[in-house]
Amino acid sequence: xxxxPRTVAHAIWTIERLPKDIExxxxxxxxxxxxxxxxxxxxxxxxxxxxxxxxDDFLFYCLQYLDDPLEDRGYFDAYARLRPRFERVKRFIxxxxxxxxxxxxxxxxxxxxxxxxxxxxxxxxxxxxTAYMLAxxxxxxxxxxxxxxxAVLVGGTADALTDEEIRKLLAxxxxxxxxxxxxxxxxxxxxxxxxxxxxxxRPPALGEEILPAxxxxxxGKLMNCYFILSAGSEGSIGRFVTLKPRAGTETLxxxxxxxxxxxxxxxxxxxxxLGGRVAVMATSVVGNRASGLYNLRKQELVQRLFGxxxxxxxxxxxxxxxxxWILANV
Numbered sequence: 001x002x003x004x005p006r007t008v009a010h011a012i013w014t015i016e017r018l019p020k021d022i023e024x025x026x027x028x029x030x031x032x033x034x035x036x037x038x039x040x041x042x043x044x045x046x047x048x049x050x051x052x053x054x055x056d057d058f059l060f061y062c063l064q065y066l067d068d069p070l071e072d073r074g075y076f077d078a079y080a081r082l083r084p085r086f087e088r089v090k091r092f093i094x095x096x097x098x099x100x101x102x103x104x105x106x107x108x109x110x111x112x113x114x115x116x117x118x119x120x121x122x123x124x125x126x127x128x129x130t131a132y133m134l135a136x137x138x139x140x141x142x143x144x145x146x147x148x149x150x151a152v153l154v155g156g157t158a159d160a161l162t163d164e165e166i167r168k169l170l171a172x173x174x175x176x177x178x179x180x181x182x183x184x185x186x187x188x189x190x191x192x193x194x195x196x197x198x199x200x201x202r203p204p205a206l207g208e209e210i211l212p213a214x215x216x217x218x219x220g221k222l223m224n225c226y227f228i229l230s231a232g233s234e235g236s237i238g239r240f241v242t243l244k245p246r247a248g249t250e251t252l253x254x255x256x257x258x259x260x261x262x263x264x265x266x267x268x269x270x271x272x273x274l275g276g277r278v279a280v281m282a283t284s285v286v287g288n289r290a291s292g293l294y295n296l297r298k299q300e301l302v303q304r305l306f307g308x309x310x311x312x313x314x315x316x317x318x319x320x321x322x323x324x325w326i327l328a329n330v
Contacts, residue, residue, distance in 0.1 A: 004042060005135035005325050006128040008049040013107065013127055013143045015053040016100065025059050026050035030075070033064040040078035045325075048082075051089055052327040053100060093329055101147030101315050101330040102140030103306060105130045106169065110160040126155035129286045137299050138318030139306060140328035147330055149173055149310040150277075154285040158183040167192075171274040173309030177285040178241040194249035194270020195280055198242040202227045203282075205255035208266055208292050214252040214301045215308075225255060225266075225292040233291055239284035243268050252301060255282075269305065277309040296320065 015024050028047050030038040047058055062076045063069035070076065092098055107127040127143075130152050134141045142148055150173030158166065158180045166184060170192045176184065184190075185197035208225035210216050226234050242264050245251060249270040255263040269279045283293070292298070303317055318324035 001042070001045075002132065002136070002323060004045045004049070005131040008046050009105075009128040009131040010124050011050050011055075012053040012100070012131075013105075015050060015055050016143050023057075024055045025057050026055045027059040027061075029059065029061040031061065033061055033075070034072050035074045040074045043075060044078050044082055047079075047086075049325075049327060051086060052329060054093060056090070089329070098329040099144065099147055100140070100142035101328050102142055102326075103134055103310075103314065104145060104148035104151040105134075105141055105143045106151050106153040106161075107143065107157050108160045111157045114160060122156040122159065125286045126157045129288070130154055133285055133288075133293075135325040136294050136323055137302050138321065138324040138326055139303065139314060140316060140326045147315075149312055150175065150306050150314075153177075153180045155179050156183070158187075163187070167274065170272060170276045170278060173277045173306075173311070175279045175281070175306070175309070177281050177283065178239045179284050179286070181243075181280045182239070182241055191246070192272040192274060192276065193278055193280055194246055194272065195265075195268050196244040196246065197280070198244065200240055200242045202230065202237075202240050203242070203255050203263055204228050204257055205263055206258065207256040207260065208253055209256055209260075209262075210253050210297060210301055211251055213250040213269070214267075215304050216297065216300050218297045218300050220297060223253075223292050223295055223297055224290075227255075233289045236287055236289045237283050238287050241282055243280055243282050246270070252279075252305065253298075267301070267305070269308070279305055279309065294322070296322065 018024055026047060028043055030043055105127060111122055151169055152175045154177040156179060181193060181197045182199055190196050205225045205227040208223040210221040245265060245268055249268050251265040252267045252269055254265050257263050266282050271277055303319060306314055315328045315330055316326060318326060
């Protein structure tokens with residue numbers, strides 16, 4: 001199930017950008033058209049994601065190309081049950097001129113080719129893994145600036161942005177992962193990040209601690225962070241940086257070593273001279289499935305942080321529960 005937001009991420013980006021005079025259909029094709037390969041729930045979830053982004057309808061393949069086409073009614077029955085809701089959503093979007101709202105995913109198609117550097121982080125991965133992260137945290141998202149007071153910039157996408165585009169992002173609410181912060185710092189934007197960013201290796205951390213500045217109400221403040229062992233999902237983190245806060249920058253969480261000794265910040269928050277509200281995370285998002293990122297305590301920290309960075313607030317969120325994929329039409 002966690003792969004669904006990633007799978008439909010590029011379709012959502014495309015649908016949100018096509019002009020209204022182009023009719024859009026999401027091709028729901030599960031060849032060889034039986035549920036040994038894709039469940040009906042998975043298929044209708046993908047269809048729902050495309051529909052919420054503004055797709056007009058579906059090219060829906062629910063029959064197998066055999067002598068008994070409706071041998072398995074699973075897809076057909078699931079669609080029949082959902083069709084009244086699908087139609088209601090389509091009417092709402094059309095009649096109210098509704099669009100996706102929430103946290104903005106920053107990505108440009110130039111990230112595939114026209115970049116200042118080569119190698120790590122250049123593809124559609126920044127788009128798909130941002131969708132994965134926001135869906136895990138129960139936060140709605142859009143790829144457009146409309147309806148989004150806070151943005152997420154991860155991976156190598158920053159290489160494809162102009163200085164003016166970067167300044168505009170830094171003047172609003174902005175969340176950066178390690179690689180994005182690394183690129184912005186190298187291009188002279190450190191003072192607007194509130195931290196100096198030092199490229200580095202995996203810190204010898206045994207834990208991560210939420211600090212009072214995060215404003216969290218969870219009873220426990222410690223999170224898994226066995227970087228020193230790199231076991232299991234902790235080994236999925238591709239990039240690390242050391243964050244050195246500047247004057248006035250808050251540290252929301254920090255890594256700890258042997259005996260709980262403080263090491264370095266893991267998430268920082270700062271305001272800048274552009275009027276922006278900027279948070280920086282010391283690890284990368286692309287490919288990251290670490291338990292230090294995905295847990296209820298970090299979910300509360302991130303949700304509170306995004307609410308703080310958003311001028312009008314995030315329209316809806318799922319709190320205190322993992323992995324609720326939300327798309328909000330406003």
